[in-house]
Amino acid sequence: MPDLARFRAKHGPLDERSAEATASILHVDMDAFFVSVELLDRPELRGKPVVVGGRPDQRGVVSAASYEARKYGIHSAMPLRTAGRLCPHAIFLDGHHEKYGEWSDRVATILATFSPVVEMVSIDEAYLDLAGTARLHGPPLAAADKLLRQITRDTSLPCSGGLAATRLVAKVASDQAKPRGLVWVPAGSEAGKHFRPVGHRALSQIARRRFVRICHRCRAKIDLAQSYFWRGHRRF
Numbered sequence: 001m002p003d004l005a006r007f008r009a010k011h012g013p014l015d016e017r018s019a020e021a022t023a024s025i026l027h028v029d030m031d032a033f034f035v036s037v038e039l040l041d042r043p044e045l046r047g048k049p050v051v052v053g054g055r056p057d058q059r060g061v062v063s064a065a066s067y068e069a070r071k072y073g074i075h076s077a078m079p080l081r082t083a084g085r086l087c088p089h090a091i092f093l094d095g096h097h098e099k100y101g102e103w104s105d106r107v108a109t110i111l112a113t114f115s116p117v118v119e120m121v122s123i124d125e126a127y128l129d130l131a132g133t134a135r136l137h138g139p140p141l142a143a144a145d146k147l148l149r150q151i152t153r154d155t156s157l158p159c160s161g162g163l164a165a166t167r168l169v170a171k172v173a174s175d176q177a178k179p180r181g182l183v184w185v186p187a188g189s190e191a192g193k194h195f196r197p198v199g200h201r202a203l204s205q206i207a208r209r210r211f212v213r214i215c216h217r218c219r220a221k222i223d224l225a226q227s228y229f230w231r232g233h234r235r236f
């Protein structure tokens, strides 16, 4: 049974006019984008610690690190020398930004087929408003599910998504979903007694301080028990 069908069977029919329909903001974020693009040409490096940005004896910083490299504490914007010290056996690759731009355009083209309201906020992430697109792709959760699968199928690049009523919660949800996941936060379930605090880990380096502050203030926390939590991309 597809994950979405299993979720519906377990939780009963969703009131799509309320919870699902109002949670229509989807944040799509490609997983370790630069690394994933490099791995398209170097599939033998899959499952290994890979760092994009240059050699560890060069000046400069890490542009992207695979999830395997992140286990050693390597992250974007870290000096390459530090990354080399943390994981000497990591594979260090030069970045190819023209190539990343081309793949970003391909992803953007797919996004545009799902909603007329798409805002690319960086080379590898975008917000979409799925309100009013039900006739084409079904309710927002089904559309989000379909969209992420299509990106993975058409580009072979892993991605994650967060579906919520606001951009802030959608962003936090997609961070929670990584890698290769989709977290849906039904409208109205952002705060409540079962809520799990949003982890700092889930927030990007640059946005961390701002998001933690905002989340704390508005108590935007994600109830994973109520969220549709999906990691189905691996099968592709």
Ligand SMILES: [Mg+2]
Binding pocket: 029, 030, 031, 032, 033, 124, 125
């Ligand atoms: Mg990303």
